[in-house]
Each structure stands twice: as structure tokens, then as C-alpha cells.
Amino acid sequence: MSNLHMGDEVVLTAADLATLYDILMQQGFQAVGPTIQDGGLVLDVLGGPADLPQGWTSEAEAGSFRLAPRTDAAFFGYNLGMESWKKFFYPPRLALLQVQSRDDGGLHFQACSQEALPLALIGVRACELAALAVQDRIFLEGPYQDPVYAERRRAHFIIAVNCTEADAACFCASLGTGPGVTAGFDLALTEIINDREHLFLVTVGSSQGAAVMANLPHRPAWEELRQQARDLVRQAARSQSRALSTADLPRLLYDNYSHPQWDDVGARCLNCGNCALVCPTCFCHRLEDAIDLEGREAERWRLWDVCHTLQFSYIHGGCIRVSPKSRYRQWLTHKLAAWIDQFGTLGCVGCGRCLVWCPVAIDLTAEIPAIRGQQVKM
Amino acid sequence: MAPETTLASSGLSVCHHPMLPRPFRVVRHRRELRDTFTLILEPQDGPPEFPFLPGQFNMLYHPGAGEVPISISGDPGRPRHLVHTIRAVGNVTRLLQRYQAGDVLGVRGPFGAPWPVAEAVDRDVLIVVGGLGLAPLRPVIYHVLRHRQDYGNVEIIYGARSPRDLLFRRELEQWRGRFDLRVHVTVDSAGPEWRGGVGVVTNLIGRARFDPPQTTALVCGPGVMMRFSVQELRRLGVQPRDIYVSMERNMQCGIGLCGHCQLGPFFVCKDGPVFSFDRISPWFELREV
Numbered sequence: 001m002s003n004l005h006m007g008d009e010v011v012l013t014a015a016d017l018a019t020l021y022d023i024l025m026q027q028g029f030q031a032v033g034p035t036i037q038d039g040g041l042v043l044d045v046l047g048g049p050a051d052l053p054q055g056w057t058s059e060a061e062a063g064s065f066r067l068a069p070r071t072d073a074a075f076f077g078y079n080l081g082m083e084s085w086k087k088f089f090y091p092p093r094l095a096l097l098q099v100q101s102r103d104d105g106g107l108h109f110q111a112c113s114q115e116a117l118p119l120a121l122i123g124v125r126a127c128e129l130a131a132l133a134v135q136d137r138i139f140l141e142g143p144y145q146d147p148v149y150a151e152r153r154r155a156h157f158i159i160a161v162n163c164t165e166a167d168a169a170c171f172c173a174s175l176g177t178g179p180g181v182t183a184g185f186d187l188a189l190t191e192i193i194n195d196r197e198h199l200f201l202v203t204v205g206s207s208q209g210a211a212v213m214a215n216l217p218h219r220p221a222w223e224e225l226r227q228q229a230r231d232l233v234r235q236a237a238r239s240q241s242r243a244l245s246t247a248d249l250p251r252l253l254y255d256n257y258s259h260p261q262w263d264d265v266g267a268r269c270l271n272c273g274n275c276a277l278v279c280p281t282c283f284c285h286r287l288e289d290a291i292d293l294e295g296r297e298a299e300r301w302r303l304w305d306v307c308h309t310l311q312f313s314y315i316h317g318g319c320i321r322v323s324p325k326s327r328y329r330q331w332l333t334h335k336l337a338a339w340i341d342q343f344g345t346l347g348c349v350g351c352g353r354c355l356v357w358c359p360v361a362i363d364l365t366a367e368i369p370a371i372r373g374q375q376v377k378m
Numbered sequence: 379m380a381p382e383t384t385l386a387s388s389g390l391s392v393c394h395h396p397m398l399p400r401p402f403r404v405v406r407h408r409r410e411l412r413d414t415f416t417l418i419l420e421p422q423d424g425p426p427e428f429p430f431l432p433g434q435f436n437m438l439y440h441p442g443a444g445e446v447p448i449s450i451s452g453d454p455g456r457p458r459h460l461v462h463t464i465r466a467v468g469n470v471t472r473l474l475q476r477y478q479a480g481d482v483l484g485v486r487g488p489f490g491a492p493w494p495v496a497e498a499v500d501r502d503v504l505i506v507v508g509g510l511g512l513a514p515l516r517p518v519i520y521h522v523l524r525h526r527q528d529y530g531n532v533e534i535i536y537g538a539r540s541p542r543d544l545l546f547r548r549e550l551e552q553w554r555g556r557f558d559l560r561v562h563v564t565v566d567s568a569g570p571e572w573r574g575g576v577g578v579v580t581n582l583i584g585r586a587r588f589d590p591p592q593t594t595a596l597v598c599g600p601g602v603m604m605r606f607s608v609q610e611l612r613r614l615g616v617q618p619r620d621i622y623v624s625m626e627r628n629m630q631c632g633i634g635l636c637g638h639c640q641l642g643p644f645f646v647c648k649d650g651p652v653f654s655f656d657r658i659s660p661w662f663e664l665r666e667v
């Protein structure tokens with residue numbers, strides 16, 4: 001039974017999730033995943049599978065989010081919270097370097113040490129794997145790499161989860177980024193709850209994943225269960241009412257800088273920047289200095305930034321993007337047009353977070369058809 | 379993958395951290411104008427060479443305050459001294475103005491796409507600059523003069539606000555004295571003692587000697603000046619792909635990662651700051667992009 005390979009499918013019982021967790025702990029990983037804190041769904045350190053939001057579901061719509069109890073005991077019966085996994089690889093606040101004054105009047109610059117345990121990410125959805133792949137292109141594949149991201153991305157264990165239900169905000173199916181996972185994981189789970197059984201169909205995605213599974217009591221998968229898993233994921237795709245058509249991007253946006261829809265959305269947008277902060281692919285940041293009281297030591301920090309502020313485009317003599325609409329336009333045009341030129345991929349994976357956490361429910365799946373001149377469906 | 383190799387033990391390779399500045403010592407501070415100065419720098423430790431291409435910039439760091447993008451204004455053929463010419467306008471540049479010989483600051487670079495000195499070989503070279511725009515183009519002038527036989531006519535058109543605002547005046551006089559180079563200078567306004575021209579640079583473009591289809595034009599200065607210069611160059615028949623402009627955006631990283639310097643599909647820090655006009659033209663005239 002221990003000769004597992006990539007692509008193999010086996011079955012675990014729900015109770016075996018705890019054993020899987022223990023094995024990862026023994027191997028030196030720190031487990032992180034979805035958990036409920038202060039009534040919200042966050043990603044944090046998990047003390048065990050009991051910390052997962054078992055028996056809860058999420059109801060995410062444009063401008064609203066809530067957790068609600070389920071009728072079953074599913075471990076992964078919700079979709080996405082506000083936070084994405086990018087915070088573990090690309091932290092919101094990071095001390096980058098320290099500066100020390102030398103006695104001879106010189107300076108010494110030193111990169112801050114970035115100590116962290118390798119992570120086991122538990123419960124990563126398809127759109128989030130797609131988002132990590134997008135951030136890889138940004139932080140690893142350009143002329144300059146982010147060494148902190150590279151280091152954190154080098155050693156980890158990913159337990160992905162196929163979505164068997166979709167939230168109202170999801171539109172991954174239209175972008176081909178979900179709801180089923182295809183690559184970039186060590187193990188992928190499909191949670192199946194029948195009258196009698198609570199099971200996980202497990203797909204092995206790497207040799208690291210195979211080695212871990214070999215230590216777990218598992219059964220080979222049977223065809224009926226496989227079929228059931230495929231049907232659930234297909235159903236999750238079919239149930240999505242939102243969609244983003246990308247055929248005419250990026251030209252549509254480059255050719256429409258002066259489209260009246262920008263005035264319309266610009267009048268609604270509060271420029272709060274939530275959409276960029278919750279987006280799993282947004283990568284903009286700024287640098288700030290902190291100094292100690294004697295002024296002998298300085299630290300340079302990297303902080304997430306959003307293109308919705310005036311300061312973002314500040315240059316001496318005046319900001320570039322003064323009007324609120326120009327800042328929203330920058331965000332959306334970057335995500336759906338410039339990103340393709342810059343990184344060969346869309347900056348959107350269809351997770352829906354930007355519309356869920358927008359205080360005024362601005363929805364890019366409605367804005368794009370409006371620019372295209374189509375009627376907004378729904 | 380062996381998870382036992384924790385990140386703590388792996389240790390980040392310091393020399394590969396693109397955000398880590400190198401300490402440079404001021405060799406000389408030279409006052410240029412009321413608000414403009416030149417710092418001549420050499421590394422605090424390590425080899426003195428700082429090779430760069432004309433048009434590239436560095437991020438200059440005053441610890442505790444921040445980093446600013448500043449073009450290199452020195453001679454690429456003499457990379458032992460790193461030269462920056464800076465106008466004190468705000469927080470960091472005013473602090474840099476106080477640096478004297480012996481003081482140490484941080485330098486990251488060189489970054490950015492250079493002026494097309496290779497593409498311009500065997501062609502006429504027209505340099506159109508306004509104000510401080512002369513600083514990032516001075517390395518081009520040094521390069522072209524060092525390889526003078528590689529280029530056709532070389533014409534420099536330089537405009538400043540007033541005679542008091544003319545940068546690198548001594549060098550301008552020297553260049554003006556050469557037979558293989560023509561320098562046209564104009565100011566917006568001047569007193570009766572000024573013997574040069576008065577008016578905007580665009581008026582002088584038509585007076586320069588160049589063969590438009592065989593000319594590479596390099597334009598750097600305030601936004602309005604660049605727009606009108608490009609218009610005039612195109613009117614005279616210089617091809618859009620042979621006109622180069624330098625763009626400006628807020629820059630936090632200089633290496634294509636912070637997102638601040640975006641202009642349409644471009645990162646000004648790594649795709650620019652120098653762009654050929656045919657590449658940048660869809661965004662050149664747009665506001666708030």
C-alpha cells in the first residue's frame with residue numbers, strides 16, 4: 001500500500017484527518033488554515049483539525065459576508081474568508097533591513113533575518129493555488145526576486161481542498177481557476193458526506209504528499225466515490241451565477257480610459273483600498289523607515305500598499321492620480337489588462353473577495369460588462 | 379523536500395537581496411545652483427568600479443528618511459566615481475543636500491533602461507533638454523564625445539528658466555567651443571546682460587542641423603516641454619521610434635516589485651525610465667494613468 005505516486009487517489013475517513021495533522025507536526029511543519037475568530041473566518045495557526053470551522057458554511061455576496069451553521073459536520077463546508085494565503089509568503093508588514101552607524105562615521109546595512117517554520121497549509125482552494133502561481137510569477141520570475149518570498153515558498157506542505165459548493169461571489173469557473181484543483185498541491189481532498197460515511201477522497205500531488213500518505217491508514221478509491229467527487233465539483237462550477245468574460249481583455253480596458261462607466265464607478269468608490277488588500281494576487285507595497293531615539297539605528301519596513309490612495313502616485317509637484325475614478329481605473333486596468341502584459345496572466349483568479357469586502361458592493365463582474373456596453377445580468 | 383531544513387538555518391544570502399543598499403562615501407559635494415548640487419561618491423568598502431549605462435538611475439538612501447530615485451550624471455567611461463546631480467525639493471533631497479565629504483549614504487542600483495546610445499550609432503543625435511533634464515543626459519554627451527566618430531551631427535538644445543538656472547555652465551562653454559558639436563541654449567527670461575536666446579526650447583529645434591529620418595532624438599525635461607518637443611520633432615519628420623523620452627513616477631523599489639511606478643502596462647523603473655515614443659505614445663498624452 002505504501003507505493004503511492006502522483007495522481008493516485010485514495011480514501012481517508014474523517015477521523016484520519018487528525019492523524020494526518022499529527023504526521024505533519026512530527027515532520028516539523030507548522031499548520032495554518034481557516035479558523036473562526038471573533039465571528040469571522042481567518043487563516044491562522046491550527047492546534048488541530050478541531051480548530052477548523054467544522055459544521056459552518058459561508059454566505060458571501062457583494063458587500064456582505066456571514067458564517068452560518070450547516071446541517072452536517074463538514075470540515076470544509078465554507079468557501080473563502082477575507083484573508084488569503086499570500087500573507088504567509090508576502091507578509092503585510094516586514095522588517096527588511098537594519099542600518100547601524102559605525103564609529104568611524106560609516107554605515108552598515110544588514111538584511112533582517114526572517115525566521116519561520118515551514119508551513120503546512122490546510123484547506124487551500126483552487127483559486128488560491130492559482131493566486132499563489134500568479135504571485136510566483138511576480139516575486140520569483142522577474143529580473144529581481146523577492147528573497148523572503150522565495151525562502152518561504154521553498155519548503156511547505158499544501159493540503160488543497162476541492163470546492164463542492166460555491167459561494168454567490170465566486171466566479172472561478174469562468175476563469176478556469178476552479179472549483180477543482182489541478183496542480184500546485186501535495187495532497188488534494190474532496191470531502192464527501194453520505195448517509196453513513198464522512199470521507200475524504202485524496203489525490204496525491206507530489207512525492208512529498210505520497211510519503212506522508214504512506215504513513216496513514218488509507219484505502220484505494222473506488223469508482224463510485226470518484227464519480228461522486230467529480231459530480232460535486234462539477235455541480236459547484238455549474239452553480240456559479242457570476243462570470244467574467246476575458247476574451248477582449250486587455251484591449252477593452254486600454255481602449256476605454258475615458259469610458260463614462262469610470263465616472264459612474266468613480267462616484268461610488270470610496271477609495272478605501274479594501275479590494276486590493278483582500279485580493280490574493282495584489283502585490284503593491286511601500287517602504288517606510290523607523291528610527292530609534294538616538295538616531296543611530298534605522299529599520300526599513302515593507303508594508304502592503306493600495307493604489308487607491310493619493311500618496312501612492314505622489315511625486316514632487318503633485319500626485320499623478322488625483323481623481324477617485326482614476327485610482328479605481330488604475331486598479332481594475334492593472335488587474336485585468338496590464339497584468340497580462342507584465343506577467344503573462346490575468347491578475348484575477350475569480351475568488352470574489354474584492355466584491356464581498358467592498359463596503360459599497362462594487363462588483364468587477366458587473367463593471368466590465370458595463371464598459372463593454374452590455375446589459376448587466378442578474 | 380526535507381522540512382527539517384528550517385528557514386533559520388538556511389540564512390538569506392545578503393549579497394543577493396535586491397533591497398539592500400551599499401554604503402557610499404561622499405568624496406565631494408559641489409554646489410551647482412541655488413537648489414541643485416552634485417555628489418561625487420565612492421564605495422565605503424569593496425571595489426570602486428560602478429559600471430552603468432547612460433540614463434540609468436540609483437536609489438539613494440538617507441537612513442531614517444527614505445530612498446529617492448536619482449539618475450547618474452557622471453561619465454560612464456570613468457566608473458570609478460559615482461556622480462549624482464540632485465535638486466533639493468523635499469524631504470530626502472533636502473537631507474542629501476547637507477551631505478559633505480566623508481558622509482555616508484546608501485545606494486542601490488544601477489536600475490532602468492538606458493538612452494539608446496547603441497541604436498543611435500551612425501545617426502545624427504539631437505539632445506533636447508529642459509532644466510534638470512540635462513543631468514540624466516550628461517552621461518550620453520560624455521559617451522558620444524568619447525566615441526565621436528560613431529555618430530553624425532550632434533546637437534544639444536538646452537532650455538532653463540533663467541541664466542542663473544543653467545546647469546553645468548562651465549562644461550556647456552567647453553562643449554560650445556568644440557567644432558564637432560553644437561550647443562543651443564535658451565532661457566525663459568533674462569536681464570539685459572544675457573547675450574543668449576530667450577524663448578522655449580521647441581523654438582530652437584528647427585534651427586538645429588539634423589537629417590530627420592536619420593536622427594535619434596533624446597528628450598528629457600518637464601512634462602509640457604517634452605510634449606511640445608515631441609510634437610515639433612514629429613512635425614519635422616523624426617520617426618516616433620527614433621524619439622526617446624524619460625518618464626517619471628513614484629518609485630519605492632526600483633526593481634519592478636512595489637507597483638508604484640506603473641504607467642499603463644509598463645513599470646517605469648524597469649521598462650523605462652527611457653522609452654521610445656512609439657512604445658509609450660498610447661499613454662504619453664493620457665492624464666492620471
Ligand SMILES: Cc1cc2nc3c(=O)[nH]c(=O)nc-3n(C[C@H](O)[C@H](O)[C@H](O)COP(=O)(O)OP(=O)(O)OC[C@H]3O[C@@H](n4cnc5c(N)ncnc54)[C@H](O)[C@@H]3O)c2cc1C
Pocket residue numbers: 314315316317435444445446447448449450463464465466467468469470471472510513514625626627628629630651
Ligand atoms: C527615474 C528618475 C530619475 C530621477 N533623476 C533625478 C535626478 O537626477 N536629479 C533629481 O534631482 N531628481 C531626480 N528625480 C526626481 C527625484 O526622485 C525626486 O525629486 C525625489 O524623489 C523627491 O524626493 P523628496 O523626498 O526630496 O521629496 P518629497 O516631496 O518629500 O517626496 C517624498 C517621497 O515621494 C517620492 N517622490 C517624490 N517625488 C518623486 C519623483 N519625482 N519621482 C519619484 N519619486 C518621488 C519619494 O519616495 C520621496 O522620498 C528622478 C526621478 C525619477 C523617477
Ligand code: SF4
Pocket residue numbers: 275278279280281335347348349350351352353354355
Ligand atoms: S480581483 Fe477580486 S475576484 Fe479577482 S482575484 Fe482579486 S479579489 Fe479575487
Ligand code: SF4
Pocket residue numbers: 268269270271272273274275276308328354357358359360361362
Ligand atoms: S472598489 Fe470598493 S473596496 Fe475597492 S476601493 Fe472602491 S470602495 Fe473600496
Ligand code: FES
Pocket residue numbers: 628629630631632633634635636637638639640645646647648
Ligand atoms: S519602483 Fe517599484 S515597481 Fe517600479
